[in-house]
Amino acid sequence: MSFVIRLVFALAACAIMVVAAALLVYAPYTALAGALSGGGVSPDALLGAVGYLIVAIALFDVAKYFFEEEVPAGRERRTAADARRGLTKFVSTIIIALFLEALVLVFETAREDPSHVVYPALLVAAACATLLSLGLFQRLSAATEESVGPEPDTTDPEESSGDGDKRRLASRGANG
Template sequence: MTLITRAVFAFASLLLLVLALGLVIVGLTEAVGPVLSGGDAAADAILNILGYLIVAIAVFDVAKYLFEEEVRRDAEKRSAAEARRSLTKFLSTILIALFLEGLVLVFKTARENVEHMLYPVALIGVSVLVLVGLGVFQRLSATVEEKVGDDDEAEAAEEEGKPAPGPRARNRRVSAPQ
């Protein structure tokens, strides 16, 4: 069953990569004419290309995440720290895409119809909420890691046949002089 699951995720990752590439190609082909003709249409076409590229990067990152986490991954179990880092990396890319898309929409809306500025600002506001949520997740998961981190590392070391790390081997912190 694991082989079938990995094959499905590999296929989905590949399909997402192809679709991301398709977004880039569509964005470029739609913009060639207006950019070459110049004027206001060129600026709008460039903003459209940016929008396509931002979405393509986000889709590409989802494909990469699926491939790395579901296809290449050998062990089913993972430590809390590893899961936190993986999710943080994934969400950070999505957040960057959301902020960039919001910024592109602000410029586009400012050029076309300022009365609709609420929508891009709302997208940026939601992006900020997701960022705050990620920060809360980071803080809470770091607290949990401190409490159960030794157990996770000991279990992982046991599975690999290595001796368990001591309590000081994990997360050595240097305190600042006061």
Template sequence: MEQVSRAVFFLVSVILMLLAGGLMAYAVYSVWTALQAPEGAMDTALLDVIGYLIIAIAVFDVAKYLLEEEVDRGQERRRASEVRKSLTKFMSTMVIAVFLEALVVIFKVARDDVNLLLYPTALIVAGTGMMLGLGLFQRLSASVEQDVEAGTVDDDPDDRKSDTPRRRRSKPALP
């Protein structure tokens, strides 16, 4: 079953990378057609291209994450610090993409109708929530890592019946 799962993740990753490449190609095509247009609405076209590229980067990063975490490593056991670093890298890219998209939409909407600024404002609030959630995750997972290193939490997954860490009895300090 593990091989089927890896094959599916590989296929999905390749499809996502191809779609991200298609978005990048379409962005280049959009700039080319804007340059050919007689009235030269280049500013709008460039903002659209930035939006396409931001989405392409986010989609590509999702595909890369799936390849690295699900295809390459599979069911391999990892330390909590490796998982935290990998997830942090992935979420950081997503947060940056959300903030950049909000910035692009602000520039687009501010020209046409200021009343439409609710959507980019919601994106900024969502990005801030994602960043705060990532910070909380970092804080909590770092404290668990410290407990594991200090020996106060059992980190052996074969010894436990559930997913929750088991506290060890404190050993008396030696004089």
């Protein structure tokens, strides 16, 4: 079953990368098509292209997260610290994309209809709330890890080779 789950994550990551690549091509195409049609490069087309690029980069980072965290075999025995780091990288990508998209929306809305700036401002507030939530998660999970103590060694004794384990344990003691 583990292989099937890893395969599904790999296929999903590949599909996300294809969509991200399409957006990376489509974004400059829309700006160039407007410029070549004789209308010149409009700021709206450029801001739209920036929005597509932001989404493409966020999608690419999500696919990268799947490839790094979910697809590799043997990752079932991760520590809580590994899971926290992986989730932090993933949520950080989403937060950055939210802030960048909010910035683009603020510029677009300020140019078109300043009375609607409240909607991009709400997106900025949502990104701030997400950032604060991530900080709270980091603080609480780190405090929990400290109070629980280090996780036990999950090395399978059948995979070990005796002397290698002694050296590995000695190096862990020396390194902290």
